[in-house]
Amino acid sequence: MFQDTARARRIAEPALNCTFSEPMIGLVIERDGVDVGAVILNGYTPGCNIDLTGVGRGAWTLFVVRDIARYCFARVKRVTARTSVKNEAAIKSLSKLGFKQEGIMREFFPDGDAVCMSLLRSEQKLIRL
Structure with missing residues (x-):
């Protein structure tokens, strides 16, 4: 996984049929030289929250989410x-990684509803703080 915001957008936006606004950080997941997924971090509120959007194979694996x-x-x-x-x-x-479902966001994506999930620093068990 490596940072390349432009490349991550080219993977995520058509897959989700949406666009992402700056500021954002885009990460590309690559296997054997082939792009297989992307993670977009945006909606950053310092000290409070950041939004995570993943698309493709490997976007929600333990290793990616832990990093x-x-x-x-x-x-x-x-x-x-x-x-x-x-x-x-x-x-x-x-869910396996500790995220809790908070609700359904109706018509969030162009093709339907989204599940909203969150993980709090105080509850997470992915990393030692």
Whole structure:
């Protein structure tokens, strides 16, 4: 995984049929030289929250989320993630990592609803603080 905001946008925006606004950080997930996913960090409120959007294979794995949590929890006390209500694999992975479901955001994505989940620094078990 490496930072390349422009490349991450080219992966995430068409996959989600949406656009992301600056400021943001884009991370690309690559396997064997091929882009397989992207993670977008945006909606940053210093000391409070950052939004996490993942798309593609590997975006919600323990290793990726742990590395992102390490980065985020040095800056904020809460990470919010949203994914399609249809993305059962992402919901399951986020739940396993300690994220709690907060609700359904109706018509959040162009093609339907989103599940809103969060993880608090005080509750997370991914990294030692």
